[in-house]
Amino acid sequence: MRTDPEGHGPVRFGPPLPEDGLPVLPELAGVLAAAASRAGPEPVGGGPALRDAACGHGERRGLPAAPDRTALAPGAPALLTALTAAIDGDVLVPRPCASWWAPYARLLGRPVFHVPTPAESGGVPDPYALLETVRRMRAEGRDPRLLVLSVADDPTATVAPPELLHETLEAAYGEGLHLVSDETWRDTLHDPHGTVLLSPAEMLPDRVTVVTDLAGSLLPPGWPAAVARFPAGDEGGALHARVLDVLTALDARVAAPVAAAAGYALSEPEPVVARVAAAVRTHARVAAAAHRAVVEAGALARPPQCGRHLYVDLSPLAPALAAHGVGDAQELEDFLTGRLGMPAAGGHRFGDDLETPRVRLCTAPLLGDTPEERAACLDADEPAELPRVGRALNHLTSVFGDLRDDARRWESTR
DSSP: OOOOOTTOOSOOOOOOOOOOOOOOOHHHHHHHHHTTTOOSBOOTBOOHHHHHHHHHHHHTTTOOOOGGGEEEESSHHHHHHHHHHHSOSEEEEEESOOTTHHHHHHHTTOOEEEEEOOTTOSSSOOHHHHHHHHHHHHHTTOOEEEEEEOSBOTTTOOBOOHHHHHHHHHHHHHTTOEEEEEOTTGGGBSSTTTOOOOOHHHHOTTTEEEEEEGGGTTSOTTSOOEEEEOOSHHHHHHHHHHHHHHHHHHTOOOBHHHHHHHHHHHTOOHHHHHHHHHHHHHHHHHHHHHHHHHHHTTOBOOOOOBTTEEEEEOGGGHHHHHHTTOOSHHHHHHHHHHHHTSOEEEGGGGTOOTTSOEEEEESGGGSOSSHHHHHHHHHOSSGGGSHHHHHHHHHHHHHHHHHHHHHHHHHHTO
């Protein structure tokens, strides 16, 4: 996972989306297999049936969009690349943010400006920091035009409270920014009845494009498909047309078998709904157990509210890390990946400072080594109590516990 600076250009790609680590839903695999003989791709932006399914999926979430304001592409990165290319000006993102957001702007030669997030959640910039960043950019001759954000966030696994979102959107609207709302993780809320999630498109329907990668909850990551829902009105129509032009230039089409599976998943038949619920429940309980382990060891982490990951700040354990030769996020990534035997992506990959010892930990590697072990998690009332999951969590607890003990020994010798 280490990025070797030799022989690379200015684009740095980070770790992929957190996978669910679960066997493919049999009904979904059956739909894909039945369409395997379809050799041609979908039209650019998706065919009528696929776009209709995407519209229905959005409408059930309070995100209406007409088929002629909806586009599908082979993964959210293709859509974000097209949106960034279609909107002139500079790009703003939260700090930290999903690792794949910034590289596509840099690929297009656009600088990316990070805006701090508040203490309670990630994904949405602090409104006052946003205003100050925009003011400073314009004073330096920059042209801020696009803000990418996420109310259900990777990497922090938090959900931005509606009051914060409202203030940030007011600031963005006042500065004339177009917003891209990455809602890949909105259907993975750990407590859907206790967590309020509002889409920016519900508050600013004429200024927000919603992007959803179906790998968040509906499709395996190896079957790339993502949806963009554009605003109504002339501005949204023009943006939709420009994005289709870029997707055409890239020949970014969804493969026909994947389109069949995506259409089936987006229509949300009972097997898909049941699998999504079981997968969310599994990852929520394992993430909660992992969160307890790292916090009890003295690290800092917001309680995970969505997704299949958590974001850990090991600053309180810095003396113990220094004793192991760990002085920055890249060294922490290498150290924990080796000790844990699973990926531990450093915070620098998400826009955080290299000097800050933060990592994103994903829950999929904790579910088991075989498809049978992982599938068993879906039926378990408490997956953390299954033998394989329990051993993995015990190992994680041991690694962080050793760091806690090292830190205490260091303090006692001062």
